[in-house]
Amino acid sequence: MTALTQLYPQPLWQWFEQICAIPHPSKHEQALSQHIQQWAKAQGLAVVEDKVGNLIIRKPATPGMENCKTVVLQAHIDMVPQKNADKVHNFETDPIEAYVDGDWVKARGTTLGSDNGIGMSSALAVLGSSDIKHGPLEVLLTIDEEAGMTGAFGLEAGYLDADILINTDSEQEGEIYMGCAGGVDAQISVPMSWQAPEQSNASFSMTLSGLKGGHSGVNIHLGRGNANKLLARFLFKYSDELAIELVSFTGGSLRNAIPREANVTFMLPSENVAALKQAIETFQALVREELAIADPGMLLTLAEIAAPTKVMGEDAQNTLIDLLHASPNGVIRMSDEVEGVTETSLNIGVISTEDESVEILCLIRSLIDSGREEVAGMLTALANLSGASIDLSGAYPGWKPDTSSPVMAIVRDTYNDIYKKDPTIMVIHAGLECGLFKEPYPHMDMVSIGPTIRYPHSPDEMVNITTVGQYWELLLAVLARIPAKNA
Incomplete structure (x- = not known):
């Protein structure tokens, strides 16, 4: 035995x-x-x-x-x-x-x-x-x-x-x-346009890892980091300052698992590489301090890659970063009826870059139908403002x-x-x-x-x-x- x-x-x-x-x-x-x-x-x-x-x-x-x-x-x-x-x-x-x-x-x-x-x-x-x-x-x-x-x-x-x-x-x-809780899947498609790199001559892959992840229902109230959201936060803060031109954004693997890892590939001017490395150190220290109890192990790693032939168009890139950064995530509301239980939540679960779009797969959960519908409405409004499309499917009671x-x-x-x-x-x-x-x-x-x-x-x-x-x-x-x- x-x-x-x-x-x-x-x-x-x-x-x-x-x-x-x-x-x-x-x-x-x-x-x-x-x-x-x-x-x-x-x-x-x-x-x-x-x-x-x-x-x-x-x-x-x-x-x-x-x-x-x-x-x-x-x-x-x-x-x-x-x-x-x-x-x-x-x-x-x-x-x-x-x-x-x-x-x-x-x-x-x-x-x-x-x-x-x-x-x-x-x-x-x-x-x-x-x-x-x-x-x-x-x-x-x-x-x-x-x-x-x-x-x-x-x-x-x-x-x-x-x-x-x-x-x-x-x-x-x-x-x-x-x-x-009941739930519904939400898939947001952000249209992509592509262009040749402008002033960039340095190419990198950056991976955010080291997070605990977990079940997007029973662990969502623990305040753990979401790799997709954290990487979007980094880009929102530094992409303009460093003249980053994105090539791809991928993260997570399941809509019902809190994403532990995410990755972006990008180009930028070589004179900004030192500032990029400093930004990584600063951001990593900041997030580790914020998540010191809930999820202290976040790690950003950088690796050089071969130069891509195309990057995202400026408007498409800005739309993607803004939408991801603005999207709600995690606990939306705690239950009034059952103490200590999450009523409504959202998990930005999976991101993948395709030829014509970046696909964002989310799972909305709620103990009440109106809570589920409200978060679906939030995401729909964000998609509308961003010129993206959204598909809501697989709703279960x-x-x-x-x-x-x-x-x-x-x-x-x-x-x-x-x-x-x-x-x-x-x-x-x-x-x-x-x-x-x-x-x-x-x-x-x-x-x-x-x-x-x-x-x-x-x-x-x-x-x-x-x-x-x-x-x-x-x-x-x-x-x-x-x-x-x-x-």
Whole structure:
């Protein structure tokens, strides 16, 4: 056995090791899906793959619990593919290198995939058990949650028979989630024009790195640096003074991850190179002081490159820099109803330079539809003022809290009985799939639980081993307490 599979509970960690070994980034879950289907059929379990690729696996009740309400355990198959710049790793072909570090499981240089691999492992471990008490059971494994919630959008009525859904995608032990934010993608296209360099004769690539990044929902309130915004800030302050002529701006890799790195290539007159290097030192010191607690590691590095044949037109460059610098980012408003929870936020997630435009991909989140619409309106107004175009797509609803939820009460009371303390009932500023499930299954009672996961969506992702055991014990105790159908 490896160090991972010796951890408690072994059935869960054995599944997690298998999951780490089979590449499964968003939109590339087929190999893992096939592995799970083959295993389930070998166990004699009923398996259905729906039209979009979600898996539904059914297991009969254990003896004496046949009349209990049907429960569906739900997780998503895909993981966020993020790696450190110096890590050689292909998420479509290479396994995740998970390892134990004290009371944490981490990955070497990449995201771990504990979001939502631990939840998926728990559901599969229950399916494979012979001694866990439960009523009629369904497991729903959705695809593409991290890159657009394709599986949740595509789930149709009629596939699930369950009365209760337990989502396993929460990331803090001791918290029970009964609501989540909705969201919408915003893609801004800034038209580009190109020209020959004017007075420039020195060419550079400048990279901003060293930031923590993280989940654009659950980490957004921590005040971490956004590489795209910080690099735009540098350009806004120094591009005119140094006569910088931009060639490209790229940054971030996922709309739902706070960008840790960004890069610009540019030209400038050689007589301004010394001033450029001084500006880099000054700006780096300033940002490190501002983010001394939240995100102190920002680094600007400069490298000479071959001379480009074209640079951005002056008006196009100024428009791009102004729009990026003016755009809101981070927490827009904290919730009045749920103390300490972000209500509305915006993440300037990905920037890429194309032949005809610079594309800016953002994710807006809000607990309320009006908050989401307001930020979408802000970005639309900025695009209008800038002569850019904006496309709003993939809107998904939030999950409205139900304080009278029977399953939430069962989980709360079970937690109290096991650990002799009350859990915290929460609403999460992230896009759990429950809101979308309410469309085809409006009467399904839902709750979300999970172990403690730190820094999801970044290579610093880690899951706490002790809390995985606590989550497992809670899940099994809840399954044993599911009431009869007529209760």
